[in-house]
Amino acid sequence: MSSIGRGSEADSQLLDHDSPQLESIRGSTYLTEQPPVPLNDPYYHDTNGLVDGDVITEADEADIEDGEPNIPFIFLLTILVSFSGFLFGYDTGYISDALIATGTDLGHEITPRDKELITSATSFGAFLGAIIAGTLADILGRKWVTLGANILFILGALVQAASHSVEAMIEGRFIMGWGVGIASLVAPLYISEMAPGRYRGRLVIINLIAVTGGQVIAYILGAVLGHQWRVLVGLGCFPALVQLIVFIFMPETPRFLIRSNKIEKAKKVIRSIYSGRAGPVEEHLVDKKVKLLLEFNHEEHGDISRVQRLGVELREIFGIPAYFRSLLIACGLQAIQQVCGFNSMMYFSATLFEMVGFKDPALVALIIASTNMLFTVVAFNLIDKVGRRRILLYTLWVMAIMLVFTGIAISHVLADIAADPDSPSPWAKIVIVTMIGYVAFYAIGIGNVPWQQSELFPMSVRGVGTSMATATNWGLNLIVSGTFLTLMQKIKPGGTFVLYAIMCLTGEALVYFFYPETSYLTLEDIQGLFQDGFGVERSIALSGEAKRRYYMSLAHPDEPESL
Numbered sequence: 268m269s270s271i272g273r274g275s276e277a278d279s280q281l282l283d284h285d286s287p288q289l290e291s292i293r294g295s296t297y298l299t300e301q302p303p304v305p306l307n308d309p310y311y312h313d314t315n316g317l318v319d320g321d322v323i324t325e326a327d328e329a330d331i332e333d334g335e336p337n338i339p340f341i342f343l344l345t346i347l348v349s350f351s352g353f354l355f356g357y358d359t360g361y362i363s364d365a366l367i368a369t370g371t372d373l374g375h376e377i378t379p380r381d382k383e384l385i386t387s388a389t390s391f392g393a394f395l396g397a398i399i400a401g402t403l404a405d406i407l408g409r410k411w412v413t414l415g416a417n418i419l420f421i422l423g424a425l426v427q428a429a430s431h432s433v434e435a436m437i438e439g440r441f442i443m444g445w446g447v448g449i450a451s452l453v454a455p456l457y458i459s460e461m462a463p464g465r466y467r468g469r470l471v472i473i474n475l476i477a478v479t480g481g482q483v484i485a486y487i488l489g490a491v492l493g494h495q496w497r498v499l500v501g502l503g504c505f506p507a508l509v510q511l512i513v514f515i516f517m518p519e520t521p522r523f524l525i526r527s528n529k530i531e532k533a534k535k536v537i538r539s540i541y542s543g544r545a546g547p548v549e550e551h552l553v554d555k556k557v558k559l560l561l562e563f564n565h566e567e568h569g570d571i572s573r574v575q576r577l578g579v580e581l582r583e584i585f586g587i588p589a590y591f592r593s594l595l596i597a598c599g600l601q602a603i604q605q606v607c608g609f610n611s612m613m614y615f616s617a618t619l620f621e622m623v624g625f626k627d628p629a630l631v632a633l634i635i636a637s638t639n640m641l642f643t644v645v646a647f648n649l650i651d652k653v654g655r656r657r658i659l660l661y662t663l664w665v666m667a668i669m670l671v672f673t674g675i676a677i678s679h680v681l682a683d684i685a686a687d688p689d690s691p692s693p694w695a696k697i698v699i700v701t702m703i704g705y706v707a708f709y710a711i712g713i714g715n716v717p718w719q720q721s722e723l724f725p726m727s728v729r730g731v732g733t734s735m736a737t738a739t740n741w742g743l744n745l746i747v748s749g750t751f752l753t754l755m756q757k758i759k760p761g762g763t764f765v766l767y768a769i770m771c772l773t774g775e776a777l778v779y780f781f782y783p784e785t786s787y788l789t790l791e792d793i794q795g796l797f798q799d800g801f802g803v804e805r806s807i808a809l810s811g812e813a814k815r816r817y818y819m820s821l822a823h824p825d826e827p828e829s830l
């Protein structure tokens with residue numbers, strides 16, 4: 268078979284569908300006989316440019332993805348969109364310090380219940396925002412929804428900064444929460460629809476680095492600003508304002524433009540993305556890309572209204588077993604990410620460290636946020652090499668052990684402080700070390716893998732599927748952050764951390780039995796896995812084989828790819 272040569276090197280290796288080895292590993296003929304999903308999915312085309320059933324001709328060999336795209340342009344777009352990620356991180360990050368710094372500024376010394384309400388108001392808003400975000404983005408466009416999220420960020424920050432009561436603070440956090448929920452879905456969506464196939468995964472992770480970076484900056488400013496919590500909150504307006512202005516001039520994604528029948532505008536964006544150093548992209552390649560997107564858009568659900576389309580999508584995602592399995596996996600991963608308790612440390616770390624007697628708890632909390640960011644960068648380099656499933660299996664159980672040690676150490680610190688409030692407990696250092704260990708393993712695995720959610724869904728239900736998965740994230744975030752301080756009182760730190768450890772181990776078991784390995788697989792391969800079950804065993808064989816072939820191709824770039 269000739270080398271198809273599209274997308275990333277890995278992708279092009281994977282496209283050797285005729286390989287007897289791969290066919291036997293797949294153990295199913297769906298790829299050639301009964302495509303389970305709309306194979307004219309632009310995500311799929313982005314990496315290979317072929318419609319299932321097409322005969323591969325020389326002309327097909329030329330694909331827009333073969334050329335060198337306009338990297339500076341794409342990178343700039345990603346950075347500008349990642350302001351949304353930054354705001355998501357900043358606005359969820361500063362609350363830890365602000366809660367300590369408010370003192371009696373909100374009318375009285377805030378109680379643990381107030382703290383929980385203030386913190387969870389954002390998660391509740393985000394939960395509601397996530398539910399409507401996918402549909403809103405399909406109706407208004409990714410660009411205008413991002414602009415709207417920025418207005419919510421600014422409004423929420425202003426209400427909080429001006430608040431003199433717990434109620435006003437909660438209102439401000441709630442308004443901001445809507446922005447956070449919407450942005451957490453739309454930013455990765457915008458990036459993935461703009462990015463050429465071979466850069467998509469990494470570009471999406473850049474947004475996540477911005478999330479964790481935003482949390483770090485919030486902690487640094489929290490430590491620097493001390494009691495000036497109003498400044499800390501108000502500063503969040505600036506990135507939102509910058510993005511608000513910049514986004515007016517940003518392009519819509521080609522997919523949305525095609526959806527809205529704005530073909531010329533879509534072509535213009537495609538030209539900007541794919542005209543790299545080698546010069547302007549050839550017009551017939553632009554036409555080919557547009558044709559594929561159009562074809563997909565038409566065939567997705569035909570010419571039906573947006574409301575009808577939503578109804579069809581909902582029926583499909585719950586009614587088609589393969590789609591429903593994708594949904595279970597996407598929501599399940601987001602659920603594990605939240606119930607493992609990470610955000611309890613993130614939102615309450617300053618409170619937690621104050622409780623165990625640290626002189627400068629905000630500074631210690633900064634270490635937690637920095638570890639999260641640093642190891643998200645590590646994950647960026649590991650996610651494809653090690654594989655999503657394997658990375659989770661390696662990290663979740665370690666997180667559980669770290670949590671148990673943290674619980675034990677905190678209990679000892681509290682007992683030591685009760686016995687002698689003036690002398691520091693030797694266990695305090697263990698709390699820091701085990702918490703750092705926990706956060707590092709979180710960031711490498713479950714902190715980022717669930718955000719690769721869009722790869723699990725076929726195009727036709729991607730919007731509604733990612734909305735549900737994102738809402739699962741925020742819904743559980745709400746429950747976990749809203750109950751942490753109560754849990755600490757009722758079942759003590761020991762019980763609380765053991766509970767989170769049990770969640771990690773449950774997550775480990777669920778991943779082991781149900782989550783297939785998706786690294787190195789094309790999107791159509793991933794969909795095929797869910798045809799009759801979760802395809803775990805098949806995925807391991809497929810992914811391993813694909814990875815081996817990829818590395819072989821790197822070692823012998825000139826050899827023909829067929830085995």
Ligand SMILES: O[C@H]1[C@H](O)[C@@H](O)[C@H](O)[C@@H](O)[C@H]1O
Binds near residue numbers: 478482639715740
């Ligand atoms: O992936 C992100 C990241 O791990 C953040 O640090 C965390 O606060 C979010 O809840 C999570 O969704």
